[in-house]
Each structure stands twice: as structure tokens, then as C-alpha cells.
Amino acid sequence: MTAAGQPAAPHTDERLLRTSPLRKLLGRPELGSVVGAVAVLLFFAIVADSFLQASSLGTVLYAASTIGIMAAPVALLMIGGEFDLSAGVMVTSSALISSMFSYQMTANVWVGVFVSLLVTLGFGAFNGFMLTRTKLPSFIITLGTFLMLTGLNLGFTKLISGTVSTKAIGNMEGFESARKVFASHLTLGDVELKVTILWWAALVAIATWILIRTRFGNWIFAVGGEADAARAVGVPVIRTRIGLYLGVAFAAWVSGQHLLFSYDVVQSGEGVGNELIYIIAAVIGGCLITGGYGSAIGSAVGAVIFGMTSKGIVYAEWNPDWFKFFLGAMLLLATLLNAWVRKRAEATK
Amino acid sequence: MTAIQAPAPRDAAGPALVELDGVSKYYGNIKALEDVSLEVHAGEISCVLGDNGAGKSTLIKIIAGLHRHDAGTFLIEGEETTLANPRDALDRGIATVYQDLAVVPLMPVWRNFFLGSEPTKGSGPFKRLDVRRMRGTTRAELLRMGIDLRDVDQPIGTLSGGERQCVAIARAVYFGAKVLVLDEPTAALGVKQSGVVLKYVAAARDAGLGVVLITHNPHHAYLVGDRFVLLKRGAMAGSHTKDGVTLDELTRQMAGGSELDQLSHELERAPSPGRPGDRPAGGDTP
Amino acid sequence: MARVRTGVRATGAVLAAVLAASLAGCSSTGGKRAEERAAQQAAEGRAAVNTPRWTFAMVTHSGDGDTFWDIVQKGAEQAAVKDNINFLYSHDAEGQQQAELVQTAIDKKVDGLIVSLAKPDSMKAVVAKAVKAGIPVITVNSGSAESKAFGALTHIGQDESIAGEAVGDELDERGRKKALCVLHEQGNVGHEQRCAGAKKTFGGTMQNLYVDGTNMPDVQASIEAKLDSDRSIDAVVTLGAPFAAAAVKAKQTAGSKAEIDTFDLNASVATGLQDESLGFAVDQQPYLQGYQAVDLLWLYRYNRNVLGGGLPVLTGPQVITRDDADALAEYTNRGTR
Numbered sequence: 019m020t021a022a023g024q025p026a027a028p029h030t031d032e033r034l035l036r037t038s039p040l041r042k043l044l045g046r047p048e049l050g051s052v053v054g055a056v057a058v059l060l061f062f063a064i065v066a067d068s069f070l071q072a073s074s075l076g077t078v079l080y081a082a083s084t085i086g087i088m089a090a091p092v093a094l095l096m097i098g099g100e101f102d103l104s105a106g107v108m109v110t111s112s113a114l115i116s117s118m119f120s121y122q123m124t125a126n127v128w129v130g131v132f133v134s135l136l137v138t139l140g141f142g143a144f145n146g147f148m149l150t151r152t153k154l155p156s157f158i159i160t161l162g163t164f165l166m167l168t169g170l171n172l173g174f175t176k177l178i179s180g181t182v183s184t185k186a187i188g189n190m191e192g193f194e195s196a197r198k199v200f201a202s203h204l205t206l207g208d209v210e211l212k213v214t215i216l217w218w219a220a221l222v223a224i225a226t227w228i229l230i231r232t233r234f235g236n237w238i239f240a241v242g243g244e245a246d247a248a249r250a251v252g253v254p255v256i257r258t259r260i261g262l263y264l265g266v267a268f269a270a271w272v273s274g275q276h277l278l279f280s281y282d283v284v285q286s287g288e289g290v291g292n293e294l295i296y297i298i299a300a301v302i303g304g305c306l307i308t309g310g311y312g313s314a315i316g317s318a319v320g321a322v323i324f325g326m327t328s329k330g331i332v333y334a335e336w337n338p339d340w341f342k343f344f345l346g347a348m349l350l351l352a353t354l355l356n357a358w359v360r361k362r363a364e365a366t367k
Numbered sequence: 368m369t370a371i372q373a374p375a376p377r378d379a380a381g382p383a384l385v386e387l388d389g390v391s392k393y394y395g396n397i398k399a400l401e402d403v404s405l406e407v408h409a410g411e412i413s414c415v416l417g418d419n420g421a422g423k424s425t426l427i428k429i430i431a432g433l434h435r436h437d438a439g440t441f442l443i444e445g446e447e448t449t450l451a452n453p454r455d456a457l458d459r460g461i462a463t464v465y466q467d468l469a470v471v472p473l474m475p476v477w478r479n480f481f482l483g484s485e486p487t488k489g490s491g492p493f494k495r496l497d498v499r500r501m502r503g504t505t506r507a508e509l510l511r512m513g514i515d516l517r518d519v520d521q522p523i524g525t526l527s528g529g530e531r532q533c534v535a536i537a538r539a540v541y542f543g544a545k546v547l548v549l550d551e552p553t554a555a556l557g558v559k560q561s562g563v564v565l566k567y568v569a570a571a572r573d574a575g576l577g578v579v580l581i582t583h584n585p586h587h588a589y590l591v592g593d594r595f596v597l598l599k600r601g602a603m604a605g606s607h608t609k610d611g612v613t614l615d616e617l618t619r620q621m622a623g624g625s626e627l628d629q630l631s632h633e634l635e636r637a638p639s640p641g642r643p644g645d646r647p648a649g650g651d652t653p
Numbered sequence: 654m655a656r657v658r659t660g661v662r663a664t665g666a667v668l669a670a671v672l673a674a675s676l677a678g679c680s681s682t683g684g685k686r687a688e689e690r691a692a693q694q695a696a697e698g699r700a701a702v703n704t705p706r707w708t709f710a711m712v713t714h715s716g717d718g719d720t721f722w723d724i725v726q727k728g729a730e731q732a733a734v735k736d737n738i739n740f741l742y743s744h745d746a747e748g749q750q751q752a753e754l755v756q757t758a759i760d761k762k763v764d765g766l767i768v769s770l771a772k773p774d775s776m777k778a779v780v781a782k783a784v785k786a787g788i789p790v791i792t793v794n795s796g797s798a799e800s801k802a803f804g805a806l807t808h809i810g811q812d813e814s815i816a817g818e819a820v821g822d823e824l825d826e827r828g829r830k831k832a833l834c835v836l837h838e839q840g841n842v843g844h845e846q847r848c849a850g851a852k853k854t855f856g857g858t859m860q861n862l863y864v865d866g867t868n869m870p871d872v873q874a875s876i877e878a879k880l881d882s883d884r885s886i887d888a889v890v891t892l893g894a895p896f897a898a899a900a901v902k903a904k905q906t907a908g909s910k911a912e913i914d915t916f917d918l919n920a921s922v923a924t925g926l927q928d929e930s931l932g933f934a935v936d937q938q939p940y941l942q943g944y945q946a947v948d949l950l951w952l953y954r955y956n957r958n959v960l961g962g963g964l965p966v967l968t969g970p971q972v973i974t975r976d977d978a979d980a981l982a983e984y985t986n987r988g989t990r
Contacts, residue, residue: 067761074760081753172839172863182839182863186774231495233485236474240482243471250431250469251483252454281748283774287839288747310473332757338743340674342717347671351664358660 048316050360051303054352055323062330069333072208079211082325083218085299086318087273088292090218090225091265093300093317097229098262099242099309100156102145104163105266106292111167112138112274113284114175117184120192127192135271141167142267146260168290175286188282200272201279214276218318221269225314234261243310299324302353304360323352382445383408384546384577385430385461390439392425399425401602402439406594407546407577412568414588415581416621417598423581424466426598427550430579431463432456457483462544464535466551472524476516477505479523480538504541512537512567529560536567540574547571548579553587565591585618597621700737702955707764708739709950711943712754714771714795714841715744716867720919721893721939725794727989728943729767736951746867748775748840755779758788765789765950770796770803771841777803789953793946794937795843797965806953807961809945811937811969813843817850819970820914821859823933824888829912830857832888833879837866837896844892847916851890869899876903880911888912888932894919901930918973923985926978937969940989 062069088105095102112134120130141163148159172182179185187193203212229235237258240248249255278284301307302323303316327348331341385407392400400422407413417423428434429441432450440447443459450456456463463469470479478501486497505519514533516526523531532552539547549568553561569591572578582588588595595612597605597620605620711729715722726742733740741763743754751768752775758766759782766788770776773796783790784804792800792808800808824832832855834848852859862879864872880886880903889904889911891897897915904911912932915922917939925931945966952958960966973981984990 071760074757077753077756077760080756084749181845183772183774227495231498233487233494233496236478236482236485236496239474239478240471243473244469247465247467247469247471248482250433250453250463250465252452252457253483254454277749280778281752281774283772285748285772285775285840288749310471329753329757332743332754333761335741338741341743344671344674347667347674351667351671354664354667358664361660 046304046313048304048313048319051316051319051323051352051356053359054302054355055319055326057355058323058326058330058348058352062326062334066330066334069330073210074329074333076208076210076212078322078325078329079215080325081329082318082321083212083214084273084276085292085295085324086218086321087214087221087276088266088269088296089299089303089317089321090221090314091262091269092296093303093305093312093314094225094229094238095262095266096297096300096305096307097242097309097312098238098258099245100149100259100262101160101297102263102266103157103160103293104141104145104167105160105270105296106294107164107167107171107289108138108141108267108270109273109277109292110171110284110286110289111141112271113278114171114184114274114286116275116278117187117284118175118178120190121185121187122178124190127187127190127196129192130187131192131196131275134274135268138267138271138274139264140267142263142265142270143260145267146263149263150256150259164293171286171289182286184284184286186282193279196275197279199279200275217272217276218321221272222314222318225265229314234258238262239310241309295324298349302349302356304356324349327352382442384444385579386440386442386445387426387430387436388440388442390429390436390441392422392429392434393437398601400429400436400598403596403598403601403603404439404606405579405596407579408593409545409577410572410575411593412572412578412580412591413594413596414592415579415596415598416583416585416588416617417604418583418621420600421598422601423583423598424550425601427463427465427548427579427581430456430461430546430548432461454483457542460543460545461548462539462542462546463548464532464539464550464552466554470523470531470535473522475520476509476523476526476534477502477519480505480508480534480541484542508537508541509534512540512570527560528556529563532556532564533567536564536571540571540576544576546577546579548581550581551583552580553582553584561587583621585614585621589614589617701735702737702951704737704951704955706737706739707951707954708741708761709733709765709767709947710741710743710755710758710761710763711767711793711946712751712758713742713744713769713793714746714748714751715769716746720895721917724919724939724989725943728940728945729947730943731940732944732947732951736948738947738951740947746838748772752776752779755783759783759786762786763788764954765791765947767791767793767946767950768805769794770799771838771843773799773803773842780804789950791946791950793942794939795841800965801963806959807949808965809942809949809968810965811967812965813846814850815967816916816935816937816970817847817852818854819850819972820847820890820916820935821851821854823935823972824851824890824914825854825856827888827912827932829855829888831883831886832857832859832890833862833876833886833911834859835862835864835872835876835889835891835896835900837864837872837891837893839863847892848890864896866893866896869895872896873899873903873906876900877907880904880907880909884909886911888914891915893917894922894934897922897925897931897934901925918981918985918990920982920985920988923978923982923990926973926975927982929975932974934973935969936971936973936990938971938990941968 068074092105115137116130116134119133120127145160145163149156175184176182203210229238237253240253241255241258245255299320300317303320305312305316327345331344336344383406387403387405389402389404390400391402405413415423415426429436432453432455435449481501486500487494488497489495502519509516512533552564565587568578593609595607713722730740745751745754755768756779766783768776768780770792780790780803790805792805794810797808797810797812834851836844836848838844848861864875889900891900894915894917897913898921900913904913914932916935918934918936922931922934926934949960981990
């Protein structure tokens with residue numbers, strides 16, 4: 019071997035600047051956004067009464083969880099370098115399928131739930147296959163799927179149920195047990211914790227595990243960062259992308275079942291616009307729009323920020339006509355704060 | 368550090384590690400490669416020389432498994448094969464280091480090192496990356512090749528061009544490559560960095576690998592190469608061993624040989640009236 | 654470092670700006686409306702009661718920028734001034750989001766709640782929670798059938814089926830033979846009831862046309878396409894005042910002779926009635942709905958009074974024709990009819 023024998027590298031390399039552990043912590047994609055979350059929390063704690071009370075905690079966490087369940091796989095997809103604009107209406111599709119299948123077939127509700135899982139995963143696979151076969155940008159492909167699903171939601175529901183909403187299935191077998199799984203809640207004193215919070219935590223944990231501790235996660239970073247490089251070293255790019263879309267579809271199924279078993283009747287026109295909110299939550303949490311960088315925990319923090327802001331504005335009794343303006347402004351501020359914190363953390367001086 | 372000295376090319380006792388025999392590749396009606404032959408033996412460096420557009424990258428892609436050849440034979444260890452994809456090439460022991468390096472800039476060095484071949488522990492749903500082993504091995508392998516990285520967690524994009532090349536080569540060597548294909552490794556590097564990279568190329572050769580070195584720099588090629596194949600516009604313009612050619616001859620052939628003689632004759636300055644240095648009497652200098 | 658400082662300054666400036674804007678927002682409505690209300694208050698006197706400043710929240714299914722709900726809000730705000738009420742308004746067209754808004758009102762422990770039940774199933778659970786928490790609930794505008802079952806004190810609005818039937822009768826009186834009913838809001842139970850009611854009493858044939866109410870050019874294009882393809886349509890009934898304007902434009906471009914009629918009033922509908930580009934309008938008096946909702950909640954809190962005797966309190970239908978339009982013009986211009 020030609021390389022000169024090297025002494026064992028010194029324990030602390032003198033070429034490394036000593037960075038405080040706090041600064042290292044702040045450099046991680048998600049923890050910078052925690053600073054933003056704390057800022058938003060403090061802001062509304064001051065400006066809005068009843069924001070800090072126990073019952074409000076349950077409301078804010080619920081709002082965060084319904085976004086967070088979708089934001090986690092959407093974040094993974096974004097790290098993998100792609101978008102899914104059909105995620106919002108896919109949730110509604112999933113709920114519609116469960117409900118209509120169970121009702122029309124007079125089957126146990128769980129059968130409908132299972133069929134809905136298969137079909138929703140099918141939508142995800144469709145997105146993945148279209149992307150990998152046509153090589154068109156995912157923005158375009160999923161935009162097409164979004165429009166198709168929106169139309170299918172309305173058309174199919176009217177065709178089968180006769181109206182724009184599904185028939186109630188609350189009295190069918192299996193409804194109660196399914197409701198316990200997807201739409202129940204636990205009341206601890208003044209706080210009402212909905213089961214979606216549990217689903218959210220589980221999905222974020224699994225997504226984080228996949229991302230940083232499995233081979234698939236390594237592939238996600240690679241495909242999002244530099245797909246050609248990944249392909250050249252043998253990473254299965256196609257499988258990775260399809261897998262990511264299946265992940266989004268699975269979360270859409272969970273969200274859809276929650277929607278169905280919370281309210282029984284499903285409105286076929288809902289869900290439009292939510293896909294952007296999931297993307298916002300992921301980006302606030304540190305995901306790069308261009309891919310290759312981000313985290314699932316960050317998406318959870320982003321969802322919390324979104325939940326706190328959208329509910330905090332109402333608690334603060336701000337003029338409701340200006341609701342969307344304030345929402346957008348606060349989200350921009352939170353993102354700016356996150357970026358600024360990260361830049362400071364990475365600066366050497 | 369031993370001086371770089373090409374060992375005398377052995378007679379092929381066994382079959383070449385990789386051999387291309389009369390290989391052609393067409394894109395539509397464009398002839399990217401026509402009747403090209405190349406041999407790579409263990410412990411030897413075969414250089415593929417040619418200017419831009421000569422067909423070098425097409426050749427690489429065929430060896431790396433990205434494209435399939437349209438005519439001729441492609442032999443790996445004496446067996447005629449067609450590679451299905453890069454994964455297939457890797458499994459057969461052919462590791463390619465691309466010009467753009469096939470690294471993901473935002474990912475840390477240790478993740479890049481094992482990309483596509485990540486070691487795992489555990490099984491079933493608990494199968495997870497063996498992170499400690501990945502970090503440790505990366506550090507050790509790079510150290511073995513002479514790179515002492517400050518921090519294997521740093522994104523690989525923060526390394527210099529030469530360092531990135533060395534990481535890529537170390538990766539290929541580690542994963543048991545039998546044949547190392549290098550696509551213009553010194554093209555974007557300065558003199559000193561190029562020297563460093565060539566040293567590692569020689570180290571890989573000495574470790575028993577067969578190396579295919581693609582370059583448009585005849586000096587670099589002559590420094591380390593045992594065999595030379597020249598490509599011009601998709602066709603072979605020459606094939607030599609180290610004994611049979613000098614650096615000047617190689618350079619001349621690469622630069623265009625007789626065409627360059629003609630060109631230099633045309634470009635010769637026409638004799639001007641008066642001594643050189645005098646201002647011409649009125650009118651412009653032709 | 655300088656770059657970081659400008660970054661801090663910029664962030665600080667933006668934060669200050671948002672804070673200032675929020676403080677302006679905090680003080681209920683600013684600008685012209687405060688001015689107008691101040692004028693109103695001066696004319697009509699300040700709070701006429703000496704009860705404590707209760708907080709009533711109204712949560713509706715309105716989309717953004719809906720003029721109908723603006724009028725409801727105006728009525729509610731007028732009553733709030735009179736009864737010394739802190740009036741909070743919030744809205745979302747999606748059922749789940751509307752339910753979340755009601756939940757925040759419950760969290761805030763408001764003294765009274767007003768909701769619209771356009772999608773009753775989404776609201777059922779959360780209204781029950783409000784009732785259980787001891788918050789009196791009044792429903793307004795939509796959901797008269799479910800109101801009592803959900804535990805509300807009373808419902809203020811118009812019975813949509815009856816309103817629809819009135820439309821059918823009026824169309825017959827005008828000799829129409831083929832009508833189009835334009836529904837602009839998916840899933841709205843009340844809208845379906847209106848069209849169903851009209852179909853019931855109408856002598857001729859009636860078809861439903863679904864459009865996307867949040868996209869006005871699209872609404873116009875859809876109606877135009879329908880009028881183009883079916884020349885025998887001689888009446889178009891829209892379910893909201895802004896959509897009447899779109900229908901009139903669609904009629905002109907399609908070159909149709911259909912009569913345009915609508916539910917609900919606004920200034921341009923009043924003008925349309927006067928210049929006969931519209932046939933008739935059916936008004937449910939939104940100002941009255943908002944006003945009564947707040948006032949009745951106050952009466953309940955003050956005196957446990959409940960109006961209606963278990964039945965909905967009806968604010969419509971009121972059929973407005975050309976003759977009535979002149980009288981109402983002033984009020985529609987003011988934005989209270």
C-alpha cells in the first residue's frame with residue numbers, strides 16, 4: 019500500500035472548531051423550527067386569552083394532528099425530491115370509498131375500510147408509476163391526479179349515492195369499533211385528546227425511523243439530492259419513488275377514515291387546498307423544496323406551528339376577514355425565523 | 368510513497384478482466400462508437416484517450432451497465448455478457464467513478480460511501496443501518512487511502528474536488544471492485560490535485576484492480592498507463608502498449624497528427640516587408 | 654455580521670408591522686365601518702341595556718367574501734351594539750374546519766353561540782358539546798330540521814322547502830315552462846331543499862345545474878353553456894344574489910330569452926329588478942337573521958326567553974318584484990338588505 023502510515027488520528031482534531039452543542043443542535047433542520055414554534059406559542063400566549071388553558075391545548079393539538087398525519091409522508095416525499103398535489107382530495111376519496119362500499123354492499127364497515135386502503139394505495143401507486151414512466155415533473159402528474167380525483171369524488175358519489183354526500187352508515191356493523199380506532203378521544207380533566215394525535219405521533223416516529231435508520235431512508239436522501247448519482251451506484255430509484263407515493267396514500271387513508279368515522283356523512287367536495295397546507299408544514303419544518311434535505315420531525319413542528327397559528331388567530335379575536343392574511347404572515351415569519359436561526363447556527367463566527 | 372512506475376505489461380496469462388471486441392453503439396442514425404476494442408487486465412491501467420465528442424462517455428456507459436452495445440462482443444472474465452443495469456455491473460465487480468462523481472452533495476460522507484450497498488443489522492421490520500460500522504469503516508478506508516477527514520458527518524459537497532474523487536475511488540476499492548473505471552478524474556483539477564488523484568489510481572492498480580482511465584490529457588495518461596486506446600469521432604484511431612509509444616507520439620496522435628502539421632503550416636506568419644518590429648508603411652498588417 | 658443585523662432589523666420591522674396590524678384587528682372592525690357604526694350609534698344611542706358585556710360567537714359555513722353573510726353580520730353587529738355584546742364572527746366552508754372553530758368558541762367559554770347547519774353531520778358532535786358545556790345555541794339560516802334535535806334553543810331562517818315552493822308558484826304565475834335551478838354550493842342541504850321545493854310546485858319541468866360557487870367566471874360559463882345547449886329554458890333560478898349577476902351575463906352572451914330569478918337580495922339585484930333584467934327575488938332577510946340571533950340570545954341570557962314555541966322563527970320567504978324594488982333600493986345600497 020502506498021499511503022504513508024498515519025498515526026492514529028488525535029481524539030480532538032485540531033482542525034475542527036469547537037462548536038457549542040447548542041449551536042450544533044440548532045443546525046439540525048427540525049430544531050431550528052422549534053424556535054419558531056416557541057415564538058408563535060409565546061406570541062399567542064400573550065395576545066390571546068384562553069390560548070394557554072387546558073381545553074385549548076386539546077383543540078390546537080387536534081388541528082395540528084390532522085395536518086401532521088399527512089405532513090409526515092409528504093415531507094418524506096419532498097426530501098425524495100417530489101410533490102404530491104393530489105394528497106388533499108385523496109383523503110376525501112378514501113373516506114368516500116369506505117362509506118359507499120360498506121353501504122352499497124351492506125357489508126361490515128371494516129370491509130369497506132379495507133377496500134378503501136387497497137384503492138387509496140392504488141392511487142398512490144398510480145402517481146408513482148406515472149411519474150417514473152413518463153418522467154414528467156411530479157408537479158404536473160399529481161396536478162392531473164388531483165383534478166381527476168376531484169371529479170371522481172363528485173361524479174362517483176352522485177352516481178352511486180344520488181347526492182353530493184354519502185349516506186349515513188352509523189348504524190352498520192363494525193362502525194363503533196372502527197370509530198374507536200379512527201375517531202375516538204380520551205378526556206383527561208379539561209383536555210380532550212383525539213386519537214389522531216396518537217396516529218400522528220406513530221406516523222412521525224415510523225417516518226423518522228425509516229428516514230435516518232434504514233436503507234430506504236438513505237435512498238430517499240440520495241434520490242432527492244441527486245437522482246442520477248443514486249441511479250449510477252445502484253439505488254433503485256423507481257422503487258423508492260413509488261414507495262414514497264404509497265406512504266402518502268397510506269396516510270391519506272388514515273386521515274380519510276378519521277373523517278368518515280368522525281362525522282359519518284362525507285362531503286364529496288372537501289379536501290381541495292389542503293395539499294398546499296401539508297407542503298407548507300413540511301417546509302416550515304425544514305424540508306428543502308428542491309429535495310435532499312429535511313426531516314419528519316420537522317414536519318410535525320410545522321404542523322404544530324400551523325395549528326397554533328390558525329387557532330390562535332381565532333382565540334385572539336382578530337378580525338376574521340383578515341384571517342388568511344394573518345395566517346400567511348405568521349407562517350412566513352415562522353419560516354424566516356427558522357432560516358435565520360439555522361444560518362446563525364452554521365456560521366463559524 | 369513509492370514512485371509511480373508502470374510495471375511491464377504481462378502477457379495475458381488468463382483472460383482479460385474486461386474486454387471489448389469490435390463494439391459499436393448507435394443512437395438512432397448517429398454512430399457513437401464504431402468497432403472499438405479494449406482490454407483491461409488485473410494490475411494494469413488501460414487509458415482511453417480522445418477529445419470531446421470522441422465517444423469516451425458512451426464507452427464508459429457501456430462498461431458501467433448504463434447502456435447496451437449494439438454490435439461486437441463485451442466479455443467479462445472471458446464470458447460474453449450484456450449488462451442489464453448499473454447494479455448488475457456492480458455485482459460483477461465493475462465500479463465506475465463518474466466525472467460528476469455520483470455523489471449526493473447534501474448527504475454526509477459516510478452515507479455517500481455506502482450508498483447503494485448499505486450494511487444492515489437486525490431483520491424483518493427492525494432491519495436498520497449499521498451506522499456505527501458505516502461511520503467507522505468510512506473513516507478507516509479513507510485513512511487507508513491517505514485521506515484523514517475531519518468529520519465523516521460533513522456533507523460531501525463541502526469536500527474539495529480532489530478529495531471527492533479520492534472518496535469515490537476509495538468507495539470503489541472497498542466494495543471489492545475488480546475493475547475500476549474512471550471518467551476523466553483529473554479534468555476539473557489543478558496540477559497538484561491531479562497528482563494526488565493519480566497517486567490513488569496507482570494505489571488501486573497496485574492493489575490488484577484493473578483500471579480503465581478515460582482522459583483527454585495524454586500527459587496524465589502516459590504517467591500511469593500500460594495500454595492506450597485512442598478514440599476519434601467514435602472510431603479507434605490507435606491502440607498501443609507503453610513500450611510501443613512515446614509521450615510525444617501519443618500527444619501528436621491525440622492532437623490530430625498530420626492534420627495539425629498542415630494547420631500549423633497554414634497558420635505560419637507570412638513574411639512581412641522590412642525588419643520585424645518596424646511599423647508597416649501605411650495600411651494594415653495582413 | 655452586517656447582513657445578519659439587517660436580517661434582524663427586517664424581521665423586527667415585520668414583526669412590529671404584524672403586531673400593529675393585529676392590534677388594529679383586535680379592536681373589532683376598523684376603518685369605514687367603525688365610522689358608519691359610530692354614526693349609527695350616535696343616531697340610535699349607545700347600548701340600551703346595562704347587562705354585563707357578554708360574548709357571543711357566530712360560526713357560519715360561509716366562504717370568503719360572501720355578501721350574504723356580510724349582511725347577516727351587519728344585523729348581528731347592530732344588535733350587539735344595542736345589547737352590549739362582544740360579537741365574534743368566524744367562518745369556514747369546510748365542515749371539519751367549521752367544527753374546529755366552534756370548538757375554539759367553546760374553549761373560550763363564550764356566553765352564547767350562533768351556528769349555521771349547512772352540513773349538519775359535521776356539526777352534530779360539537780354543538781352537543783356546546784350545549785353540554787352550558788352554552789346556549791341558536792341556529793341560523795340552514796338546518797331548521799336538525800336544529801331542535803341538536804339542542805339549539807331555536808332556529809332563525811326561512812324554511813328552504815317552503816321558500817322553494819314559493820318560487821315554483823311564482824314561476825307558474827309568470828307562465829314559465831322550463832326552469833333551471835343553479836346550485837353553487839356542494840353539500841348544502843338547504844340548497845337542495847330549495848330546488849326540490851320549487852320542482853314540487855312548478856307546473857313545468859325543472860333541472861338542477863351544479864356549479865363551483867367560489868369561481869364566478871366558471872359559474873357564468875357553465876350557465877351560458879347550458880342556455881346555449883338548451884334553447885327551451887325560459888327561467889333560470891340562482892340561489893344567491895351574486896350568482897344572479899353571473900346568470901344575467903350568461904343570458905346576454907348566450908342570447909337567451911330566459912328570465913333570471915334569484916334567492917336573496919343585494920344592491921345589484923334591486924337594480925336588476927328595477928330595470929327588469931331580473932324577474933323576481935326571494936328574500937330571507939339576512940339582516941333580520943343576524944339581528945334576531947344576537948338579540949334572542951341576549952333575551953335568553955337576560956330573561957330565559959325563547960321565541961318560536963319549539964318551531965323555527967321564519968324570516969322568509971318574501972317575494973320581491975319590480976314594484977317592491979323601488980322601496981328597497983335605499984336599503985340595499987346601504988348594505989342591510
